[in-house]
Amino acid sequence: MAHLTISKIITRSAVSKYATRLYPFVKREPYKNTRGHIANEINLCIFCSLCQKKCPTHAITVKKPDKIWEIDRMKCIQCGACVDACPKKCLSMDQQYSAPSPVKSIESFHQEASTL
Amino acid sequence: MMDTKNLLEQLLWGGGYLLLAPLAGGLLAGFDRILTARMQSRKGPPVLQPFYDVFKLLEKRGTVVNGFQNFYMICFLIFVMLTGVLFFSGGDLLLTIFALTVAGVFLVLGAYSTNSPYSTIGAERELLQMMAYEPMLLIVAIGMYLVTCSFQVRDIITFSAPIVYSLPAVFIGFIFILTIKFRKSPFDLSSSHHGHQEIVKGISTEFSGPTLALFEIAHWYENILLLGFVYLFFAAFGPVVAVVSSIVAYIIEIFIDNAYARLTWRFTVRASWTVAATFGVVNILVIALLK
């Protein structure tokens, strides 16, 4: 039985600098492995739609005739199944998390005809 | 015959308390939150945060469960203010303590009137807390009377010797019950600053919007009044030392708040009565015998 066992820690914390990361003002460098959001280098994409099949939350839609690759950021759970499945390795996991938004919208990537 | 100069001085002090106490109380609360945050190794809110909170609450729509609830809350605020005016204009210390109790009763009635189980338990605990700290508060008044031969604050404050020298044990006992009055851990039974407890916010659960703002403001008034009691113990050292002592007492309370877990009401009542009976009564007996 002892009193004030935490006094050393709280006194030290009170006199030394806080541990807080001043987030919106100071941004931290993300780790290399951090799963943020799925990025697609659309010009390499062959629209095989393997990612669409592998996606456990059906966030990805591939429209092969229109050469459009779409992702619903509000459905993606950053599991990376599509990245593992991609045969052309055009999909990658970016470290930056997707931003909050007042509306749900689908992000779509369109491949230019000239790159064919 | 009361001369007009005295009356004017009383009015000035009373009015000054009404105007400045919420300002000082709010700043003190802001300081409290920053220091608490630092002790928890956080950055903490800006010093004006308590004012932002109160102004925001005034902007919100209030939801009222029972019309009496707001009435009781206004009574609580008015009585706390009245108590403060009584004290700071140099009035009777005993009357101050009883007026403070009446204010507390209004708060309890307000919480009871809402019929919510959380609030009811909060109110019950508030009554138990009042039971716990009341003896010690009275001992403070009695001790000061024994030393200065007056219950009048204006006589106590002008007493030549520092009261803390004659009543050191009473002072320690008072610091002990201050923890209850400031609603700080380990005795924040009836409500808590952060709502992480079994009865949510306890006594203030059902108050919202402007009514909650009144609760906060009343709390600021109350805090300044209580620090006024600390001031009395050190008054003879001069105002600077006395104010600094009051602030140090407040910092000690913040430290205790951060260093203890919340205890149960059984323990609170037992401990505060034990403290009152040992520290308070022994100190008073010694004073009485030496006279």
Place this chain on the structure above:
Amino acid sequence: MGTRTIIPFGPQHPVLPEPIHLDLVLEDEKVVDALPSIGYVHRGLERLAEVKDYNELVYVAERICGICSFIHGQGYCQGVETLLNVEVPPRAKYLRTIWAELSRIHSHLLWLGLFADSFGFESLFMHCWRVREKIVDIIEETAGGRVIFGSCKVGGVRRDISNDTLKRIRGELAAIESQYNELKPTFLKDASVNRRTVGVGMLSREQAIALGAVGPTLRGSGVAQDMRKLGYAAYKELQWEPVVETAGDCYARTVVRVREVTMSFDIIRQAIEKIPAGPIAVKITGNPTGEFFSRLEQPRGEVVYYLKGNNTKNLERFRIRTPTFANSPPLVIMLKGCELPDVPVIVLTIDPCISCTER
């Protein structure tokens, strides 16, 4: 004898972030009965086995619970690997052990913080979580996510941790452990904390066994049962002993967890020392057939996965028995007769994870 009042405890309650509902029948502040009602987190994810194939189901298993995410994934994968007769490469086993122990440390520190919060010790809560964030940083660096690991897959692990990183992590863990050691005395010796935990929520050894308690709740009552002794992953190659306390009260359960954190630090150190080189996954072919009980030690206790395959891509049955489910009957027994302020303390000592229980 006071009048009886019923206090609703939850589903929205600040002490418990999770929705569980308890009707507490009170006489003044004494709890005479506690009637739990559940179902606020039931999603019915076991049925997902019908629509998701056994590889995809890993993502579902990981999201059964965000606190013991890795161990759920691991339990599921170990079960499927047994059905497929696959031997996981040794490096993958060690990596799984390291991640599982990291997640145990993070879960226990989280629990210690919430527990401190339950008896109103806010600064202790904050300091526990400050230390925990450092563990979460290591998890994020190695697995990519702060709470959902996404590292296990059937046949091994999805990503490797290089030996250099492991060495650096060992250094970081030593620093974290010394910070953690500063917090220990407050849980073990502080007078005000002890007043809230010692002798509260008694569960005798006989009661614990009869009611089927698992994990720290069982070990706090003096039964040395730890599923890691089954020797899954790399546990049989490492030196450790289950933590046992005999008192059976909230204090004993706290001590069990406090000591387990230290033990986990030690297990990680040993695993980093011994980790072999080699591949991290094997190729998976075929479909699962047969049935298997996969048993693991979660931070909260024993979790059982029952998996049944019928030689198709989808499992025929995917059933989980989670530790909180097993610890609920003891909880109701412990709650009877306690004081209202002790309710959050007792509820938290079983370390409830409602989302595991209801799925």
Place this chain on the structure above:
Amino acid sequence: MSFLKKSPWILHYDGSSCNGCDIEVLACLTPLYDIERFGIINTGNPKHADVFLITGSVNEQNIPIIKRLYEQMPDPKVVVAVGICATSGGIFQECYNVKGGIDKVIPVDVYVPGCAARPEAIIDGVVQGLGVLEKKYAALKNKPSKTAA
């Protein structure tokens, strides 16, 4: 200018989430993220709250609870859906017992994606919610004067 922006108090409710987002909401309160810097307090009491942080995919049993909590909050108020489950149901959208998204039960003002939503994203989401809160306050202030006129 209103003071709502300076002191938004949050109420957090777990509507059938996996705990991942909940512990991230709690992590926001703790030293490393410390949202009390912005005057944010986790109240745990709907009557004191301005921002309703809600996680999870919402099952049938939770619907009345969420509606009641929403109604108990005094105006103006905003709802922030935290995590993929709260925005769309996520990996649980095919489960038989889930509604799949908070917006099917109460109006949502800001969606915070992420599985689990990172504390940084939650802070961003709450900050966006404050803008909405401000607008709602302005609308609320204008309303009674209109009815009076």
